[in-house]
Amino acid sequence: MRDPVELAAAYLEVPSVTGDEAALARLVGEHLDAAGLRVEVVAGCVVARNHGGDSSATLLVGHLDTVPGELPVAVDELVLRGRGAVDMKAGLAVAVALACSEPSVPVTVVAYPGEEGPITGNGLAHLVAERPELLAGARGVLLEPTGGFLELGCQGVVRATLRLRGRRAHVARAWMGRNAIDRVGEALGTLRALERREPQIGPVRYREAIEVVGVRGGVAWNVVPDLVEIDVSYRFAPDLDAARARQRLEEAVRPVMDDGDDLEVAEAVPGAVSDLGRFGALRSGAFGVRAKLGWTDVAQLVAAGVPAVNFGPGDPELAHTDQEMVEVAEVRHVAQALWRWLHA
Known part of the structure; x- marks a missing residue:
C-alpha cells in the first residue's frame, strides 16, 4: 500500500x-x-x-x-x-x-x-x-x-436566533420603557430546563446538546434597550427529523415569547x-x-x-x-x- x-x-x-x-x-x-x-x-x-x-x-x-x-x-x-x-x-x-x-x-x-x-x-x-x-x-x-x-x-443541527423585544426609553426615566435584556434570564432558564435527550439507537447512545452561543443587545449608555438577540445551537439525536427538532425548540421558547418576539431558524439539518x-x-x-x-x-x-x-x-x-x-x-x-x- x-x-x-x-x-x-x-x-x-x-x-x-x-x-x-x-x-x-x-x-x-x-x-x-x-x-x-x-x-x-x-x-x-x-x-x-x-x-x-x-x-x-x-x-x-x-x-x-x-x-x-x-x-x-x-x-x-x-x-x-x-x-x-x-x-x-x-x-x-x-x-x-x-x-x-x-x-x-x-x-x-x-x-x-x-x-x-x-x-x-x-x-x-x-x-x-x-x-x-x-x-x-x-x-x-x-x-x-x-x-x-x-x-x-451523526447528530442533526438547528441554529436559531430568539429575538425578545422591549420598549426604548431614557435610562433616567426607565419606568417608561421595557428593558429587553431583562428578559434574557427567563429565556435562559427555559432553555436550560429543556431535556437533553440521550436515546439509544442500535448499539450506541447519543447525547443531545442545547446551548446558547451568543447574546447581543444594547443601544447606548443612556438608552433602555428595546431588543436582545439570543443565538441557540441545538444538536439533536438522529431519531428526530429536522422538522421535529425545530418544533421542539419552538415549543420550548414559546412560553417566554410575547407579541412582536420571534424565533428565526437559520438552519435545520437532519442527522x-x-x-x-x-x-x-x-x-x-x-x-x-x-x-x-x-x-x-x-x-x-x-x-x-x-x-x-x-x-x-x-x-x-x-x-x-x-x-x-x-x-x-x-x-x-x-x-x-x-x-x-x-x-x-
Whole structure:
C-alpha cells in the first residue's frame, strides 16, 4: 500500500483554508491520476474511480479544506503536526493511499471543498445535486477524525436566533420603557430546563446538546434597550427529523415569547443513522464503536442512498486547535484496517 503518512505530510504543506482549496485539489487529483484512476472535477470536488460506474463500489470520502490559522508543519517518526493534520488531511491521505494501491474491489474517492463553512458552500452537497451518479455505491466511509473508533451516524443541527423585544426609553426615566435584556434570564432558564435527550439507537447512545452561543443587545449608555438577540445551537439525536427538532425548540421558547418576539431558524439539518450491519467486518479493526456527537457529511451520504459511517485517524478533540497533531501509528492503523475490510 502507498504510505498514507508520506501523502499526509505532502498535503500539510499545501494550505487549504475554506475557499482556497484549489491547490490541494490539484495535488490530490494528480496523485489519483498517476495511479491510473479515472479523475473528474465537479463543483470543486475531485472524484476518482477505478471502475466505470459499479453500484457495489465503496466510497472513501474526505474534505479538502481546513479552518483558518496557520500552524508550522512538523513531521517525525511519531507524529504529524500542522493545520489540518487531524481535520482532516491525514484521513484524506488514507483515502488516496488506499485508492492508489490497486485495491481488488471497486472504489470511489471523493475529495471535496467547503466542509468547514456553511452548507451552501459544501462541495459534497453540490456534487449530490449536480452529479449524483458519481456517488453510486453500496457503502461509504467518511474519514473524519474519530481516533480510530467506528463512529455511527451523526447528530442533526438547528441554529436559531430568539429575538425578545422591549420598549426604548431614557435610562433616567426607565419606568417608561421595557428593558429587553431583562428578559434574557427567563429565556435562559427555559432553555436550560429543556431535556437533553440521550436515546439509544442500535448499539450506541447519543447525547443531545442545547446551548446558547451568543447574546447581543444594547443601544447606548443612556438608552433602555428595546431588543436582545439570543443565538441557540441545538444538536439533536438522529431519531428526530429536522422538522421535529425545530418544533421542539419552538415549543420550548414559546412560553417566554410575547407579541412582536420571534424565533428565526437559520438552519435545520437532519442527522443520520448508520447501518452497522454493512460495516461489521470493519468493527474488528476499530478501537471501539460509539455515536458521532456532531454533524458530519455522513448525513448527506445516507440521504443520497449510501449507507455510511465515520472512521478516520486523529483525536477529534484536537481538531481546530493549535495543538492539532495525529500519531503516525494511528494513521497507519486506520489505513490497514480499511484495507483489510475492503478485501474481506
